[in-house]
Amino acid sequence: MKAFRTSGNKIEGCVDRGICCADIGKAEKHSLSAVTAGASEHRVTMLKIGKLAQQAISAASYLAEKYDAEGTRVSASEIADVRELPRPLVAKVLAQLSLHGITSGITGPTGGYRLARPPHQISLHDIVSIFEPIDIRPMCPFGPNWCGNGPPCPMHDAISAAAEQVDSFLQKQHLGPFCGLKSRSR
Known part of the structure; x- marks a missing residue:
């Protein structure tokens, strides 16, 4: 937090x-x-999502900053350095994002990564769902066999509403606002 x-x-x-x-x-x-x-x-308090998903959003947001019509590519090393993330982790995250159609990468000295689609077409849900199961509803406070087997628990509606709000937030927020931004100098 x-x-x-x-x-x-x-x-x-x-x-x-x-x-x-x-x-x-x-x-x-x-x-x-x-x-x-x-x-x-x-x-x-920030929205709680896993560390790997946060780092994936960080890397993808940097690619959104660099997104242009010319297809500029960025190295995993550059992303790691600017976002202060471990290089091996960034390489792993970018490979997963590429497998799921979020980024495209080319190897070699003139290679690098870029977003596979315009930033406004990539939601946070698209990214987070690669790294954690966000569509799973939280377990009932009374145990796994309470809600759905008779009347719901007293917190069922509140927990369901909170889970739906998080899902809706991740679906609506996209990488578009990062376009053209400049990362802060360290």
């Missing part, structure tokens, strides 16, 4: 890896970030 100070509706600080709504209103609207009011600050 990362915490940020806020000023008005904007979050001050940065997210180096992971997903976080950039404004409190969006966080509250999507009910994906826990926002706790304090005297002068809010605490924001």
Whole structure:
């Protein structure tokens, strides 16, 4: 979990890896970030997805930054260096993304990776679903055989709604906003 100070509706600080709504209103609207009011600050919890999926989004977002009509390719080493990720991990993630049609890669000295489709056509769901089973509903707090065998548990509707909101968020958010951005210098 990362915490940020806020000023008005904007979050001050940065997210180096992971997903976080950039404004409190969006966080509250999507009910994906826990926002706790304090005297002068809010605490924001990022959407919890696995580390490998986060790193895949990080790599894909860099490819979205570099996406252009000329088909510019980027090396796994460049992505690893800019995003501060281990090189072997980036190579593994890019290979998986390529197998699933998110990226395309060419080997050799003039090779590299690029997004296989325009960034606005690649949702976070497309990426995350490669690395973790996001379509599986959470288990009932009373055990695996409670809900679905008689009346649902007292938390069934709330848990189902939260799972649907996360799925909807991942489906709606895409890599388009990263187009043309410049990564921060370290």
